[in-house]
Amino acid sequence: MIRNALAATAIAASLIIPAGAADLTTREIENGFKRHATLTQLHRWYLLYEEPTYGIANQLDILDPYVRVVSGLGEANGHEEYAERLNQIPTTWKNAHDVKSTEVTIADDGGVSLTANITYLNQGLLPDGKVRSADLTYTTKLTPADGVLPKFTAIKIAQNSEGTAEAFESQYGNNRMRALVHYWLALIEDPSRDAEPVREILADDFVLDFSSGAISDFDGFKTWLAGPGSAVRASTHKIEGFAQRKLDDGTYEVVMKFDWNGILPNDTEMLARTRHTWIVEDDPTARFARIKRMGVEVLEPFRPKEG
Known part of the structure; x- marks a missing residue:
């Protein structure tokens, strides 16, 4: 149980989510990846x-x-x-x-x-x-x-x-970055835990600065997804305070907070809250923009849901 809890802490601190996640039903949590995909x-x-x-x-x-x-x-x-x-x-x-x-x-x-x-x-x-x-x-x-x-x-x-x-007022940056964020969440939450599709949305020189440690190669990401990323039976994330801006070098900065809901293998429901800062590179001819850097700050640590 402690091992699962520590691993689930890592996934909570390295993913995304909005306020009110504590009110989600089990079915909503289990279907969260489908909602993000939609x-x-x-x-x-x-x-x-x-x-x-x-x-x-x-x-x-x-x-x-x-x-x-x-x-x-x-x-x-x-x-x-x-x-x-x-x-x-x-x-x-x-x-x-x-x-x-x-x-x-x-x-x-x-x-x-x-x-x-x-x-x-x-x-x-x-x-x-x-x-x-x-x-x-x-x-x-x-x-x-x-x-x-x-x-x-x-x-x-x-x-x-x-x-x-x-x-x-252009909305391209907003829609482009939201598509990327929702796709990342759909892939991470998908119970199949298939790392390969994520390769498309990671820049060649990506760094995922999770609280459990930085990851800068795809093999490291696959290990994370198969370990801490798979520690929960189901999870979903809501996005709060989403903001994006285009930087002088053509990349985008995306800042957002996330409320995370997870269900451990023993059916214990868990909560967490994080702040993410992403740097994203965008080739508008590609299906998706790509993540160069993902920084994560834990705002509210992993904990069981009350009630």
Whole structure:
């Protein structure tokens, strides 16, 4: 038990999470990695609209081949029709998507329903450089696919309001970094404990500065995932106070706090709270940005859940 507790302390201090995690049910903890995988795909959906160099191949990667997309532009069925619809959007437009709220429902068969409310900004449609603003609701369905990430099978976009904004504010950095964070969590929480997919999101010279010690090579990460990272039967993380900024050298700094919920093999539920500071490098043509450095500070140590 002590050995498991010490190992679980390491995972709590090296991962991510928001306030209120203590209120999660066992099912919510066990399905946490699926929720993060779903939110990964949501934030990836916006990237091509915000950064055209992201590329159509990366966009189609999140869509089922027979996806149905319904929006103000009409209806598109399948990859080919959707790609043709994308070509109708002027490349001179600037677009931003600020996700305000999400609701994720995971069925017993692994299917996912996701609803998201966002504020959309566009510069280019209106004359004189004016910025169009619209509140939109996305109602979507996703299905399990190879690996941890599901694919969209249906996306319906409804407009709730329309107006103008004083200025255009890019959301690319926000959506790009959130996609990375959610994907990291989905992979770490996935009970399969498969380290190989994580290789894609680690920079060549990465350093993971966990409280249990720094890791700077992939073999070290695999050892951590198979040891401390596997000390809990299930775990999940909520993100609080997320903030990102682009640095002068082109990298991003991401700062956030996490409330962690874990379940030990003996079904004891555990809690912890950490602060993470990441340095991230971004090639916008790649599926994901990559972690160069991950620093972790323990704010509230690993402890059993009361009650």
